[in-house]
Amino acid sequence: MSMGRRPAEQQKDLWIATTDLPQAAGHVFYEKLNALLAEANFDRYVEDCCQEFYANDSGRESIPPGVYFRMLFVGYFEELSSQRGIAWRCGDSLSLRAFLGIALHEATPDHSSLSRIRQRLPLPVHEHVFAFVLQIAQDKKLLCGKTVAVDATTLEANAAMKAIVRKETGEDWKDYLRRVAAEEGLEDLTDEELRRFDKKRPKKVSNKEWESPIDPDSRITKMKDGRTHLAYKAEHVVDLDTELVLSATIHTADQADSATLVDSVLQAQINLVRAGSEQEIEEAVADKGYHKSETLADCETIETRPYIPEPKRRRRKWKDKPASWQRATRANRRRVQGARSKRLQRLRSEYVERSFAHVCETGGGRRTWLRGLERVSKRYLVQVAAHNLGLLMRKLFGKGKPRTLQGAGGLVFALLCLYWWSAANLGRWYRRGVSPVS
Numbered sequence: 001m002s003m004g005r006r007p008a009e010q011q012k013d014l015w016i017a018t019t020d021l022p023q024a025a026g027h028v029f030y031e032k033l034n035a036l037l038a039e040a041n042f043d044r045y046v047e048d049c050c051q052e053f054y055a056n057d058s059g060r061e062s063i064p065p066g067v068y069f070r071m072l073f074v075g076y077f078e079e080l081s082s083q084r085g086i087a088w089r090c091g092d093s094l095s096l097r098a099f100l101g102i103a104l105h106e107a108t109p110d111h112s113s114l115s116r117i118r119q120r121l122p123l124p125v126h127e128h129v130f131a132f133v134l135q136i137a138q139d140k141k142l143l144c145g146k147t148v149a150v151d152a153t154t155l156e157a158n159a160a161m162k163a164i165v166r167k168e169t170g171e172d173w174k175d176y177l178r179r180v181a182a183e184e185g186l187e188d189l190t191d192e193e194l195r196r197f198d199k200k201r202p203k204k205v206s207n208k209e210w211e212s213p214i215d216p217d218s219r220i221t222k223m224k225d226g227r228t229h230l231a232y233k234a235e236h237v238v239d240l241d242t243e244l245v246l247s248a249t250i251h252t253a254d255q256a257d258s259a260t261l262v263d264s265v266l267q268a269q270i271n272l273v274r275a276g277s278e279q280e281i282e283e284a285v286a287d288k289g290y291h292k293s294e295t296l297a298d299c300e301t302i303e304t305r306p307y308i309p310e311p312k313r314r315r316r317k318w319k320d321k322p323a324s325w326q327r328a329t330r331a332n333r334r335r336v337q338g339a340r341s342k343r344l345q346r347l348r349s350e351y352v353e354r355s356f357a358h359v360c361e362t363g364g365g366r367r368t369w370l371r372g373l374e375r376v377s378k379r380y381l382v383q384v385a386a387h388n389l390g391l392l393m394r395k396l397f398g399k400g401k402p403r404t405l406q407g408a409g410g411l412v413f414a415l416l417c418l419y420w421w422s423a424a425n426l427g428r429w430y431r432r433g434v435s436p437v438s
Contacts, residue, residue, distance in 0.1 A: 027095035027096075027099070027402055029077075029393070029399060029401070029402040030095055030096065030098070030099040030402065031098075031099075032393065032397050033073075033099070033389065033393060034098075034099055036136065036389075036392070036393070036396070037066075040132070040135070040136045040139070042066060042132065043064065043065075043066035045132055046065040046066055046069060046125075046129060046132075047064070047065055047066070049065070049125050049128050049129070050065040050121060050125060053120055053121060053122075053125075054120075062117070063109050063113055063117060064101075065117075065121070066101075067100050067101065067102070067109065068109070068114065068117045068121075069129055069382060070099060070100050071086050071087070071090055071100065071109065071114060072086070072114075072379070072382040072383070072386070073382070073385075073386040073389065074086055074089065074090060074096060074099070075363075075364060075383070075386075076359070076363045076364065076365075076383050076386035076387060076390070077386060077390070077401055077402055078402070079362055079363060079364045080364050081364035081365065081366075081367055081368075081369060082111075082369050083111040083114045083115065083369070084111045086111070086114070087108065087109060087110055087111040087114065090102075090108045090109070091107075091108040118375065118378055118379070121378075123374055123377055123378055123381075126377075126378045126381045126382055127271075127381060128274065129381075129382065129385060130248070130271065130381045130382070130384065130385045130388075131271045131274035131275050132275075133385045133388045133389055133392075134244065134246065134271055134272070134274070134275035134277075134388065135274070135275040135276055136389075136392060137242070137244055137275070137388065137392055138275045138276050138277050139276075140392065140395075140396065142242055142244070142392065142395055143239070143242060143244060143272075143275060143277055143279075144239055144241035144242055144279060145239050145241075145246060145268070145272045145277055145279040145280075145281060146241065146279055146280075146281070146282050146283065147239075147240045147241065147281075147282065147283040147284075147285065147344065148237050148238060148239055148240060148246060148265065148268060148281055148283070148284055148285070149237070149238045149240050149284075149285045149286070149344070149347065149348035149351060149352050150235065150236070150237050150238075150261055150264055150265065150284055150285070150286045150290065150352075151235070151236060151238075151286065151287065151348065151352040151353070151356075152233050152234065152235040152236070152251075152257055152260070153224065153233070153234055153236075153356045153360060154221060154222075154223050154224060154231040154232070154233060154234070154253060155231055155232045155233070155234050155250075155360070155365065155366060155367070155368050155376070155380070156223065156229055156230075156231055156366060156367045156368065157212070157215055157218035157229070157230040157231050157232055157368060157371070157376075158215060158367075158368055158369050158370060158371050159212040159214050159215040159218050159230045159371065160230070161220070161228065161229060161230060163212060163213065163214065164205075164210045164211060164212055164213075164220070164230075165210070165211065165212075165213050166209060166210060167208075167209055167210065167211055168209070174194065177194055177197065177198055178194065180201075181194065181197055205220055205228075206220075207219050207220050207254045212230055214371060215230065215371040215372065217232070217252060217371075217372055217373040217376075218230040218231060218232060218252075218253070218371075219231065219232075219252050219253035219254040220253075220254075221233075221253035221254065231253045232250050232251070232252065232253055232368065232373070232376055233250070233251045233252065233253045233255060233260075234248065234249070234250055234251075234360075234365075234380060235247075235248070235249050235250075235251060235257075235260055235264045236248055236352055236355050236356065236384070237264050237265060237267070237268040238348075238351050238352050238355055240285070240344065240347050240348070240351060242391075243351050243354070243355070243391055244388050244391055245355055245359075245384050245387060245388055246268035246271055246272060247264050247265075247267040247268035247271055248359075248380060248381055248383075248384035249263070249264050249267055249377070250373060250376050250377040250380055252373065256292075257286070257289045257290045258289075258290050258291065258292035258294075258295040259295075261284070261286060261290050261295050261299070262295065262298045262299060262302065265281060265284050265299070265302070265304060266302065268281060269281050280303070281304055282303075282304060282305060283304065283305045283306075283307060283344070284299060284304050284305070284306050284307070285306075285307045285308075285341075285344045285345060285347075285348045286306070286307070286308045286348070287308070287309065287345075287348070288308065288309040288310065288311045290306075290308050291308045291309065291310050291311055291332075293316075293321070293325035293326070293328065293329045294325060295308075296308065296325070296328035296329055296331075296332050297322070297324045297325045297327075297328040299328070300324070300327075300328045300331075305335065306328075306332050306335075307332070307335055307336055307341045307344055307345070308332055308336065309336050309345070310329075310332070310333055310336065316329070355384075355387065358387050358390070359380075359383055359384055359387050363383060363386070363387060364383075365380060365383045368380070
């Protein structure tokens, strides 16, 4: 047999039949996920939700909304944080083309198309898609919602600390330092001298005085790894019976946890109603960072029992405070001392942190490439919806991500190799009278 040689230049055929195009088997995970979405009529639902934001029978047809949301799902499952990466991956993979329903002779959507669709579709449409995934769980009897856990994390914003400016004067950091140095009698400092002067000053960077000109909604905050950065706050409300995320809200990072607890629980209740569930949230579990008497009283108002540990502080003085605050604080103090509270706190630390790990670390959501609270909320909602789809896939089919199947194949191959090695060597050892243990 002679060796084949690759030609330096290939002449393209003028015509090629569709049947002559190469066909490849799709990914099993995406095939089952498509079957799950098709069973729930996902495409018809999102098309009905988006119809009012498009013209009726005029102009060229847009990218189907089902393709848009599927591409964002791919960002979570393939650990891609940027839209450019999602567009490139979908155009490069035959299995993802099959998942999107795009033929081989058709072009996949570009990253700019994803941006235009996101700008066209408002936040309520993305919220309805999030609730639709919960409705699939409700139809499969996999949604409860009686007891929920609440926690928050930070998302790195697409803005740099070095670009912040003063709200009052519009000065950047270097101009501000030169003005402060001039007030202390230091004129015409070089950049090196200015840096040394800055190191000797106590750092006072407040969100009341500084902002990012390119992303005004981002706030200066300390990240989970200790760095100070412009960021947003993402808050999850997780069902402790099924691990499904019932609500994923984005807030400005300077909002206290106690100020957003009730809003997140109410949003989770709205999503349960949209999903067709009649269950009301009866219990909410959170860490001590959410403890505040006013928040505890608000939870009692919406008929939700809070389980929030009380931080160590001096004896409270209830003078000039509403009586409802005192009653709610004492009732919460009694609850958290019981065995049920300790068990719920263990589940909270496990399930909520796991949701953050899947969405933010392995799902590509820790760093956002969008700017503005609404835009970040749109992308993050679909990201968490994909996480819930992964949980449904794991409960229904045993695998929650496409790469899990690759790991399972590698494990089976390793076990087969171990079996073949043992069969080949144990017999030889016993024939020689040598114990394999020694």
